[in-house]
Amino acid sequence: MKDLATVVKLVVLERKDIFLSVFFGYLAGIAAVGLFASSGYLISRAALIPPLYALTVLIAILKLFGFTRAISRYAERYFSHRATFSILSHLRVSFYKKLEPLAPQIFQKYRSGDLLSRIVGDVESLQNFFLRVYYPPIVLVVVFLSTIVFTTFYSAALAVVLLAGLLLTGFVVPVLFAVRQKRINTQVREQRGILSTEAAELLYGYRDLKIYQKVREKEDQLLLASNDYVYEQEKEGLHSTLSHSMNTMVSLIVSWFVLGVGAWLVAEGDLNGIFLAMLVMISLTVFENATPMAVFPVHLEDSRHASKRLFSVVREDIGKEPDSPVKLPIDQAPSVLFSGVNFTFPGESKAAISDVSLHVAQGKKTAIVGASGSGKSTLLQLLLKIHPYVNGEIALGGVNLEDVEQEDLWARSNVVLQENHFFYGSIRDNLAIAAEGEADEVLVDALHKVKLSHFSLEDEVLERGENLSGGEKQRLALARAMLKGERLWLLDEPTSSVDALTEQALYEELFDQAEEDTLILVSHRLAGLERMDQIIVMDHGEVVEAGTYGELMRHQGYFYEMKQIEKSVFL
């Protein structure tokens, strides 16, 4: 509920549109009541054969109510939807503001991109919050109260009946159903999760399932999971149908009471019979405003769940920034020092990095190599302060990393990660994030350096760089790092998808530009490392060897053996 309160705060930012939505919603509701009330009155008057002009006036009023209702309904829809989209925009911005300080640590925790797409879905689903949860009850109450006040002029008893009806359809029935809704929703989600996991197993593990003859078994399991899921959905559907029907029944029965009590009053002479038709028509119409309350529990539960999930993500605890940060010097290649560094991923028992000590002197080039899973990328991420809670000391240019702000650290380094993001837009847009305001020639030159001369700056880039090959993405990321022009290079397998020949050319460019800079390169390939000042070999989170290429080859240890295997790899 606390999370929903956060959403409400964002909703009330759109005061004007909320007011207009409620106002026109009220006008539409009350005009409908007026329309049917006057038609009931009209027919009763007509039965008593009044002067024709009275009828003409009534018919004119009838038309007026009709037009007011139609136009107000239009205005209500317009303003409520405009408010909804504005609110969505606030939600996006507010969520982004909260998520931004947590990146990239938070992505380490939720490794699958699935989480993010779910978040976006949650934001979208909150559009129903204003439209179906927030303002319809307000309109309902105001319309009802006005109607009830109007009714008291004719009969207090009937006003009481209407009030009871409001309480029943507006609150009692929805609340009763909301409680059950919550439980059913949870079950639907659980079953959906099971089904989607099983489906992923079938499709991704298909070849192995086939060979181990488990396809039939898996298919049966899936059918079962699908039936369970549909069964839960059906329960949900039946529940909401029941809720809707109950609401209809209650409102019809209230109208029945209005008629019954009204008829009794007329028979007793306490109410003029000419108003009976009008009052019955009012009752039948006013409950149309209660119909949205039937779907209220469903949307309330959805909104509650979406907001909870949305804000639980950004409530994560991530390492805190230094109290009195030390600024890194500008335009100065730093040295890098690890001493006795240990690191374990949260929730895992085995250390990912154990007791690593290493030193990279100012302006020197170091390569970190090892098998996949040996911890070489983690080492680089520790240096980037991507993981909090490190044991041991990491220092940059003599400054303890704990005293450096993330933002400052990143501003002073040229980084290429394994996953580099490219945004929807042009090649220019994607380069410009590293070099704002630079002339086109500079950008074109950077493209040229990474052997991407066949691209023009105007070429389109799709979301996540979907239209680029793995190698092109890596080269573009390298161009971005080159454009940034800082003095510390941190590169995580920047050329793993590039062919050997181009890789060599890229290394040439890189060494040219970074001649005076400190550079750390994580690589799974061993070719082209002859020029490095130092090679660090990792295995199972530990440094097993370190030295220059020549030294390691002479030593004939781990590196030498890896090199032999790489040599024998054919294609």
Add this chain to the structure above:
Amino acid sequence: MKHLKQFAFSQRSIMVVLVCTSLLMGAAIIGQAYYFVAVIEGVFLKKLSFDAVIPLLVGLFAVLVLRAALTYISGRSGVKLASRAKISFRTALLNKFAKNPVQASMQGQSGRKISILMDASDDVDSYFSSYIPQMIQTAIVPLLILAAVFYHHIYSGLIMLITAPFIPFFMALIGVMTKKKSEEQLEKLAAFSGRFLDTLQGLTTLKLFGRARKQRELIEESSLGFRDATMEVLKVAFVSSLMLEFISMLSIGLIAMEIAIRLVVYESISFFSAFFILILAPEFYQFLKDAGSAFHAGRGSVVAAQKVTDELEKDPHQVEWGNRPLTITSSPPEIELDESVFRYKQEGFALGPISTSIAPYSQTAIVGRTGSGKSTLLHLIAGLTAPQEGEVKVAGQSLFKYEEEEWFNQLSYISQHPYLFSGTIAENISIGANGAAREEIIRAAEKAGIAGFIQTLKNGYDTPIGEAGRGLSGGEKQRIALARAFLKRPSIILFDEPTTGLDLQTERILQQSLQELSRSSTVITVAHRLHTIQAADQILLLEEGQLIGKGTHEELIHSVPYYQDMVSVQQGGEKQ
């Protein structure tokens, strides 16, 4: 659309219920109007006592309860119908996916298939749960109301009859006018939320380049821009419902005026009939308008159903197995490829025709560049895909004459990325050998060099792995796959040799294990290591799907220039 309708009409009992409830619903609505009017007329004009109208009130109560009950029954039938439809669609999809040849599942579209199975199947719901029940009601209820009105007053009936068609007509007209624009907008909406996702996913990159703050403004700006664009389209939709509202309102007004004038001026209609018609008229137009919104809901389902149908009709080529037993006496069976051809439907890539034979206990290396058809050839031999032309023969008989189980029992397939199922480590190792004892599993794990690792885990062999469990590294997965093979002791091993990225320990274990396993089986390897290739009894050299060389390393290096080039480039490349 056709499929959806067909399915709906095939569910006879539900359709009968829906038609009956609609008929009763019409009757209930007419009855409701009748009783309301009768009670009011009774106390207002006829000056009856309250007691006299009690029977009418009781009747009314019954009719109202009936109407609510019918709403529920109709809704319930819709939900049931939707459930049956979803199960039927999903079952068909699952059947299809389970029978697909492996090639189809390897084309990297698993994500899309999951989305069809989950979301598209769910999206057909609204067609059955709201469109069909609503359409049946709209077809029946207004007709009954019209009949009742005609019975009481022919002129009001005529007004209804004339004005009614305007509603569907305008609905269709507006639909045609706005369809394209609103579809465009829907696409934009999807693209827009995709872009927000894009920004979130790129947050690390943005922060590394110090651009995260600026992006916030962009999000707000584009969100609001998008809002304004959407409102333009929504305005059209709202205007269209405004028009419908006007039409129905004008029609009701026309009826009201007509009966009022007849009532007052001509006195040619009774109060009862007039009021009765006045209550029924809005119901009449409401049912017509409701059809519009139901139609809208149904349209999304049609798109989803089309996706499902497309998927079901895709690539009907399936592998059919026979029922012949495959008896293995002492040695593995001989495998023969006889002019085998495999073609992908779309890309135009074809493998073959390939003819070769693979002797028992021999080692075959499949060699070629990326995309030359190595994996496809391995799948063909494994019986995971069937050749379109020619045959794969095992022990002199076409492979597909054998019983599927008989063949796969002889086979182990060790891929570069073995798949781990959700389950414990023990279950994962024993997947090919049901009912294996724990000691056997441990022995297999020891041989695969993974026993030590398993012992370090808190729950040992009962540690859950796979989708919902612990993640294993590439090397650990390879060793689990090896343990599977050691437990199964197959007579034929298909091996997709890893390229790089394995730790030295796994590298060594792989080599030793393969050597040991090859003593009792035929080994066919997609080879990446020079020593594997050199040790092979037979090399199959592929280039663009064609078998361009066959023989030992020595033979090929002397007779096939392409092979010679490959070897010298590989060795030369390293010397640089």
